[in-house]
Amino acid sequence: MSDHLDCQQLLSSISDFVDGELNPELCRQIEQHLNECENCRIVINTLRKTIDLYQHQPGNQGLPLEIRQRLFHRLHLEEFLNHDPG
Amino acid sequence: MNGESIPETPLSLEALKKGDRHELARMVDLYSEKIYKLALKFTNNPQDAEDVLQETFLKAMRALPEFEGRSSLSTWLYRIAVNEALMLLRKQKPDLALDTAVQEEDSEEGISSNGLILADWCCLPEDELLSEESRRFLDQAIQHLPATLRGVFILRDLEGLSIKETAELLGLTETNVKTRLLRARLFLRQQLSRYFGERLKEWEQK
Numbered sequence: 001m002s003d004h005l006d007c008q009q010l011l012s013s014i015s016d017f018v019d020g021e022l023n024p025e026l027c028r029q030i031e032q033h034l035n036e037c038e039n040c041r042i043v044i045n046t047l048r049k050t051i052d053l054y055q056h057q058p059g060n061q062g063l064p065l066e067i068r069q070r071l072f073h074r075l076h077l078e079e080f081l082n083h084d085p086g
Numbered sequence: 087m088n089g090e091s092i093p094e095t096p097l098s099l100e101a102l103k104k105g106d107r108h109e110l111a112r113m114v115d116l117y118s119e120k121i122y123k124l125a126l127k128f129t130n131n132p133q134d135a136e137d138v139l140q141e142t143f144l145k146a147m148r149a150l151p152e153f154e155g156r157s158s159l160s161t162w163l164y165r166i167a168v169n170e171a172l173m174l175l176r177k178q179k180p181d182l183a184l185d186t187a188v189q190e191e192d193s194e195e196g197i198s199s200n201g202l203i204l205a206d207w208c209c210l211p212e213d214e215l216l217s218e219e220s221r222r223f224l225d226q227a228i229q230h231l232p233a234t235l236r237g238v239f240i241l242r243d244l245e246g247l248s249i250k251e252t253a254e255l256l257g258l259t260e261t262n263v264k265t266r267l268l269r270a271r272l273f274l275r276q277q278l279s280r281y282f283g284e285r286l287k288e289w290e291q292k
């Protein structure tokens with residue numbers, strides 16, 4: 001086995017790599033490949049950015065009031081509607 | 087009714103299993119927002135998400151007496167919600183890209199470095215990346231994922247569950263989850279690269 005990873009091998013480990021789930025030896029090989037290969041650098045940066053953009057979607061604003069009301073009615077729990085949902 | 091429901095008190099599983107309505111209402115208030123948001127991500131449709139939400143709690147209330155507590159209550163509710171959402175999607179689009187697009191989904195075949203879009207759009211300004219229009223594109227792109235990949239991506243990357251938890255919820259092996267996650271992420275990266283690659287061209291011409 002060569003110490004050198006090709007682009008295809010890098011691609012199949014890329015997801016584990018960005019999650020930090022690879023063993024140190026494979027990480028080292030990937031980092032070495034990234035130093036020498038601009039294409040893979042772009043792929044990995046845009047992959048990270050993709051995940052990042054999805055993880056930072058706008059925050060939660062609570063369950064809309066009408067949805068909570070309809071839910072409680074459907075579950076026949078309407079007498080508890082006045083409780084503070086917290 | 088004096089509105090004294092104390093959110094700090096942990097739910098009593100015993101009371102829930104006996105059908106204590108006050109306790110059930112507290113359970114609903116504790117988890118309904120999370121479940122609605124989850125359903126919204128799967129379905130991208132408020133009406134469908136509300137259906138999933140209602141069905142989830144209806145089923146949960148019916149099944150609670152037999153709940154054995156082998157998983158936590160929240161994991162158990164999540165599992166019901168995920169199943170409801172997937173069922174609804176299958177009903178709506180039985181023929182559409184649910185499984186067909188990913189024949190070899192659990193192998194690494196088809197993960198090819200050929201045809202990758204190599205636009206380096208990371209440097210786009212934040213207001214471009216986070217614009218209203220970009221948000222809509224991101225939401226749509228998820229909907230183009232085959233459902234088998236979508237579930238994995240939503241649970242792992244949007245909900246922040248671990249590989250193991252995602253595997254348990256979807257009834258997959260951890261290896262399956264990892265392969266699907268890789269495919270889902272590469273698929274979305276490709277979609278976003280096409281989209282933001284265009285933005286990048288416009289931006290550079292300014």
Ligand SMILES: [Zn+2]
Nearest residue numbers: 006007037040
């Ligand atoms: Zn490379």
